[in-house]
Amino acid sequence: MRDFIQQMQEAGLADEIDRPVDLRFEAAKMAAGTDRILLMKDPDGRKSVMNLTASRPALAAALGSDEKGLVKRLAGAAYNGRLKMMGHLPMREVDLAELPIMTFFPRDGGPYITAGIVFSRSGDVENASIHRMMVTGADRVAARLVEGRHTDVMHREALARGERLPVAVVIGAHPAVTFASCTRVPEGKELAFAAELMGGELPVHECGNGVLVPEAEIVLEGYIGAERTEEGPFVDITGTYDFQRIQPVIEFTGMWTADDPIYHSILPGGNEHRLLMGVPYEPRIYAAVAGVTSVRNVVLTTGGCGYLHAVVQIRKNTQGDGKNAIMAAFAAHTSLKHVVVVDEDIDPFSIEDVEYAIATRVRGDRDLMVITGVRGSSLDPCREGDGTNVKIGVDATMVMGEEEKFVRAGWDA
The missing domain is CATH 2.30.110.10 (Electron Transport, Fmn-binding Protein; Chain A)
Incomplete structure (x- = not known):
């Protein structure tokens, strides 16, 4: 030390x-x-x-x-x-x-x-x-x-x-x-x-x-x-x-x-x-998501107490990959409460970049997964008396075939 x-x-x-x-x-x-x-x-x-x-x-x-x-x-x-x-x-x-x-x-x-x-x-x-x-x-x-x-x-x-x-x-x-x-x-x-x-x-x-x-x-x-x-x-x-x-x-x-x-x-x-609580779970989530799509990175955010919120960065191969990644993340770390899945052009370490993806790429009727009555973290003050909670997944990725609508302006070719 x-x-x-x-x-x-x-x-x-x-x-x-x-x-x-x-x-x-x-x-x-x-x-x-x-x-x-x-x-x-x-x-x-x-x-x-x-x-x-x-x-x-x-x-x-x-x-x-x-x-x-x-x-x-x-x-x-x-x-x-x-x-x-x-x-x-x-x-x-x-x-x-x-x-x-x-x-x-x-x-x-x-x-x-x-x-x-x-x-x-x-x-x-x-x-x-x-x-x-x-x-x-x-x-x-x-x-x-x-x-x-x-x-x-x-x-x-x-x-x-x-x-x-x-x-x-x-x-x-x-x-x-x-x-x-x-x-x-x-x-x-x-x-x-x-x-x-x-x-x-x-x-x-x-x-x-x-x-x-x-x-x-x-x-x-x-x-x-x-x-x-x-x-x-x-x-x-x-x-x-x-x-x-x-x-x-x-x-x-x-x-x-x-x-x-x-x-x-x-x-x-x-x-x-x-x-120390969260980072050890990141490779578990990474490996699980790798089983359903091309994963690039995983971050358990400190704002999410290092344990309850994950940002998963992927490269989509099919239109359903975002939601498959959400389900894989929840299965790999059962204490997760909220998961946001983003594209390769979004920096998962930047909360501002992640919020930008949510603001410009999410339609609530299409891109939210709400799962009720599932096991949650014992550390979450919102949990029910029986230990269950509500988990939410947010697919903040671009719609495949419509990527041109989401190109971000910049000076790189």
Whole structure:
């Protein structure tokens, strides 16, 4: 992560704050006002970084790509990177008060770890995913484990065997590792995917509980047992408060830190949160749309919370391709709420260009698809009590055979 931060400083995309920043609200307010990387210190001199990948250029650079070619590259992933085994990490006593853990909003349930990657191991299978973790003690956090996701399944299986699930929480890894942990990959392939993104090989260390972790600023070793406690409220990607739940407790048994560690924190509901939630779904949508027409690009917009709105750019081969692309996108990402399909001459990264396509190429009686009573995102405040919602697809493409009516004036031949 330090190498990446230096790279972004050299590219002029990072700012170093030269005064102490309060961990309660102030750091969050500063991060909310910019997409630039912020390096800061709290009044005790502890270092933090926010907005590490809060812009598409920064995220693309972290993944070794350019912005417009990123989705196509990710869609071709083979998940075949190699792991290079290093030594064990020497652990010491845990005290979470040593870390500059932030409180972001007035109704937060408490200080939250938001960029902690939870590595968990069951037999030969290792999983990695990000879970929000509310600090409840010097060596304890309440972790939001989404029901049915891999960590939750592994935890339930461990309890059924009468065991605790061994975990290690990594903070301050290279952004490619963070991104890999946010991506739906074949079972146990998160580290291999991270290695692939980083050039083919990734050094890893084994913790005392058998969990493998990549190089990072901070590693917390521990277990998830049967203990549960209150977690929340917490601000999610929509910028609204998620409600309080009863969630599993992670008890940490060991702690390792780099010298003068840099703590990574993600602003809840900020652009880094939204990009890490949404961009991993873009190659899934890309691959699905490629099955029905010629796809050029896919963008999950930050204005759509990085999760609920997609813009799909295609080259039409038949007149029905726009609507087929809409149906493929909804099938690939069931949390999508609205999809806009555009032609090759529309820049899917430009909301103004997309709006132009809607304004000049859409007839409501012909180009809208309204689908009721379907599963929606649990994060959408508009969802019904049974979890269903209404999805809308907008075919903002030109009518085939009438392209001459839509030619945009310009100076290129």
